[in-house]
Amino acid sequence: MDIAPYIDALILREGGYVDHPADRGGKTRWGITEAVARQNGYDGDMRHLPRAKAEAIYRQVYWTAPRFDQVAKRAKRLAIRLLDSGVNVGPAVASGFLQRALNALNRNGRDFPDLQVDRQIGPVTLAALDAFHKLRGAQGEEVLCKAIDALQGVHYIHLTEARPSQEAFAYGWIANRIG
Structure with missing residues (x-):
């Protein structure tokens, strides 16, 4: 790609x-x-x-x-979202967003086992993504992108709550990085 x-x-x-x-x-x-x-x-x-x-x-x-190139082989749009997110919040945080979203969307482990949120994309995370993609297809990729956007938005709010000086950037982060 x-x-x-x-x-x-x-x-x-x-x-x-x-x-x-x-x-x-x-x-x-x-x-x-x-x-x-x-x-x-x-x-x-x-x-x-x-x-x-x-x-x-x-x-x-x-x-x-961070292996977003490997995600791109499975889900191009998702990989681009992870790239953008990783640039702004760090690749490890973005990778953790993916793992958390997959865990939330695996129907209590019926579709694939819960992932350890280690913030690294390895074979287990990629296998979970493959299983999710096989079940949900393109619509599932869209849902994963929305879940990552939601997690990123919450991340920004937490940052501004913890460090009020970061409010200088909150509007731009949300306007330019979410969705």
């Missing part, structure tokens, strides 16, 4: 250089935080992070490493 158009859309939405005082991520460019850029070998000024480097980070850190 070619994710280039989705990375382009992320970069467009995330914008260029930002250093908002309330943003716990600190300096960012193209939506890549300084900490993530440093972890991935960039040591220059964040104002000059090359777009190509940001694209490579998106592919590796937010697509391949």
